[in-house]
Structure formats: C-alpha cells, structure tokens
Amino acid sequence: MGTMDRIQSLRLFVRLVDLGSFSKAANDLGVGQPSATKMVAQLEQRLGARLLHRTTRGVSPTEVGQIFYEKCRLILHHVDEADTVAALVQSQMRGQLRINTSVAFGRRIMAPMVIAFMRQNPKLQIDLTFDDGYVDLVEQGIDVAIRMGRLGDSTLGARYLGLNPWIVVGSPEYLRERGTPRLPQDLARHDALIYSTAQSDARWHFTGGDGVNEVIQVSGPLRSNNLSTLLLAARNGMGLAALPWYVAYQSVKSKAVTPVLTNYSLPAQEIHAVFSSPRMVPAKVKGFIDWLSGQFGTAWWETPL
Numbered sequence: 001m002g003t004m005d006r007i008q009s010l011r012l013f014v015r016l017v018d019l020g021s022f023s024k025a026a027n028d029l030g031v032g033q034p035s036a037t038k039m040v041a042q043l044e045q046r047l048g049a050r051l052l053h054r055t056t057r058g059v060s061p062t063e064v065g066q067i068f069y070e071k072c073r074l075i076l077h078h079v080d081e082a083d084t085v086a087a088l089v090q091s092q093m094r095g096q097l098r099i100n101t102s103v104a105f106g107r108r109i110m111a112p113m114v115i116a117f118m119r120q121n122p123k124l125q126i127d128l129t130f131d132d133g134y135v136d137l138v139e140q141g142i143d144v145a146i147r148m149g150r151l152g153d154s155t156l157g158a159r160y161l162g163l164n165p166w167i168v169v170g171s172p173e174y175l176r177e178r179g180t181p182r183l184p185q186d187l188a189r190h191d192a193l194i195y196s197t198a199q200s201d202a203r204w205h206f207t208g209g210d211g212v213n214e215v216i217q218v219s220g221p222l223r224s225n226n227l228s229t230l231l232l233a234a235r236n237g238m239g240l241a242a243l244p245w246y247v248a249y250q251s252v253k254s255k256a257v258t259p260v261l262t263n264y265s266l267p268a269q270e271i272h273a274v275f276s277s278p279r280m281v282p283a284k285v286k287g288f289i290d291w292l293s294g295q296f297g298t299a300w301w302e303t304p305l
Contacts, residue, residue: 010072011040013051017039017069018138021057028141048230064114071127077280088264093284094123100137101146104227105164109246109301110146117291124284132197132225137276143285146292148269157278160298161287165245166266168204171255174237181240181260185215192218204242206264214264231257242266246301272297 008029015025016036026036044051061204078205083095101110107130114128129135129142137145137156150160170180170190181187184206194202199232206214220239224230227247234241235256241248251257273289281289 004040007045007076010076012036012039013043014069014072014076015067016052016059017061019033020248022059051073063094063292074280075275077277077282080282090240091122093287095284096125096127096142097284097288098127098128098129098137098143099145099288100131100142102132103130103147104112104247106145107228113270113292113295120291121287137274143246143275143282144288145274147242147272147274149275150270151272152176156280157275159275159293161271161273162300163268164271165260165268167245167252168240168242168261168266169248169259170250171235171257172255173238174234174239175258175260177237180258183263184214184264185242187216187218190220192220192239193233193239194220194223195227195230195242196217196225198225204264205263205267207267209265228230244269244301245299249301 008031011028012025012029012031016022019025019028023035024035029036031039040052046066047068049064049155050062051068052059053062080095098109099114104130106128110128112122118124128203129140134152135142135145137143147159168181170178173267178190179186181190184204187204191203192204202218204216204218206216208214222230222238224233227243227304231243231247231251233239234243235251240260248257248259252259262300273292275285275289
C-alpha cells in the first residue's frame with residue numbers, strides 16, 4: 001500500500017467513525033463501498049487489531065479503534081497542514097471550505113461576505129449551505145458555521161464575531177392609522193407580526209435606558225419562522241415586527257418602515273463562528289475566521305461590502 005493509499009485509508013477510517021456508516025463514509029470520499037470495506041480490512045490486517053464493531057445499525061470504534069481514531073485525526077491534520085505550507089508561502093488558501101449559516105443571515109449578509117472573501121482567495125472552493133435548524137458540523141463535514149445566540153455544543157471551537165441587535169418597525173401607513181407606540185405597554189393596542197423561533201415567541205423583552213426590563217405579551221394576525229416574510233408584512237402595513245437590524249436596514253433607509261420604541265432595546269444575539277476542531281484549526285478555517293472577525297464592527301449591517 002503506497003503512502004497516498006495509506007493516507008486515504010486513514011481519511012476513510014476517520015469518516016467511518018464520524019458517520020458510523022460504510023456507505024456514507026465511502027460516498028463522502030468518493031470511493032465505492034466494496035473498496036472502502038477492503039481498505040479497512042487491509043488496515044486491520046496491517047495493525048493486527050480489530051478497529052470497528054460492525055452491527056446491523058452501523059459501525060462504531062473498538063477501544064483500540066478509538067485510540068487509533070484520535071491518532072489518525074492528528075496525522076491527517078499534519079498532512080493537511082503540510083499541503084497548505086506551499087500555499088501559505090504564497091499567502092493563498094486552497095482546498096474546499098464548507099460554510100454553514102441560517103437562511104436570512106446567509107442570504108443577506110454571508111453571501112456577499114463570502115463572495116468578497118472568494119475574490120481575495122481564488123484557489124479556495126467554497127461550499128455554502130443555509131439551514132435554520134441545528135446542523136451537526138462533524139456529521140455534515142462543515143468547516144465553519146456562523147451561529148446566532150447561545151452556543152450549545154461545548155466540544156466545538158468558537159470565536160465571537162459581534163452582536164446582532166433587533167428593532168421594532170412598522171410602515172408609515174400603519175403608524176398613521178394606529179398611532180405610534182411610545183412605551184412597550186402600548187403594544188397591547190397593536191397588531192404584532194411574530195417571529196416563531198426567537199424573542200420568546202409572543203413575549204417581547206424590552207430594556208429601558210434605566211436598565212429596567214419589561215416583558216410584553218403581544219398578539220397579531222401573522223406568525224412566521226421566516227424573517228423576510230415578517231418584513232414584507234410590516235412593509236404592507238399588517239402590523240409591527242421585531243426584526244434584526246440587518247433584515248430591516250434597507251427598508252428603514254428607504255422609509256418603507258419606521259423604527260419605533262427606539263429608547264428601548266430588545267435582546268441582541270451574539271454572533272459566533274463555530275468550528276469542529278478547536279485544537280487543530282486548518283489554515284483555511286483560521287484564515288476565513290480571522291477575516292470574518294474584521295467584518296462585524298459597529299453598525300456592520302449599514303456597510304454592505
């Protein structure tokens with residue numbers, strides 16, 4: 001078995017443990033399942049040890065397999081680093097970079113940012129996916145995910161990028177007809193457009209200049225888990241919407257909607273870049289995150305790239 005074949009078989013073994021399935025791992029590396037089975041058999045033969053438990057549900061590492069897996073990850077990290085040394089000399093990054101983020105943020109903010117980053121790094125191949133649900137980075141083979149709010153999984157590496165503030169907006173027509181709320185309590189008399197995955201649903205949290213928190217129960221004609229839909233409804237005079245500044249900004253600028261209750265603030269979410277290997281960060285991942293951290297200064301939603 002040549003060196004390249006051996007490295008390929010180590011890669012396959014790592015993906016097998018990550019995914020728990022021969023067919024998924026073989027598919028991921030673009031090899032046929034029979035040759036994947038053969039590669040692992042040769043590996044076990046050479047090491048004189050069983051690396052995997054095979055069951056009807058899939059595969060899992062034996063005790064030896066788990067130790068071997070940790071070593072393989074380390075070896076592959078160094079192989080990838082060695083591959084990028086030549087590229088680093090030319091200060092260019094290469095290979096595939098898989099990025100994942102949420103739908104609205106992805107479309108409005110990450111897509112233009114990623115395109116700007118690609119211009120600076122023409123050797124990189126980017127795979128950019130949008131998901132509003134939770135995505136398992138290891139299982140999906142994602143290098144970097146951009147996430148809002150509290151971080152769940154402590155095994156991942158994370159870098160703080162900035163804050164995502166929210167505002168309440170309504171169309172000028174709606175405010176003429178229904179009046180402009182001056183205090184959070186005034187929302188009881190208004191139609192709210194409710195984002196069904198954040199801001200505690202139908203309870204909006206406000207903090208006044210004096211630091212006092214108020215929780216207001218709101219109700220209205222529309223709930224949606226899609227921010228662009230709520231913005232569209234607000235622009236059409238259907239009610240007041242609590243939205244991230246980055247979603248509302250262009251509409252505020254063009255006066256299609258007006259911010260209200262501006263003396264109060266809604267909870268801002270932290271934005272993090274999350275990555276799967278905190279101990280060994282590949283150059284392309286570190287390069288992208290370093291570049292990203294420069295993009296979220298004060299009022300970052302006002303300066304399109």
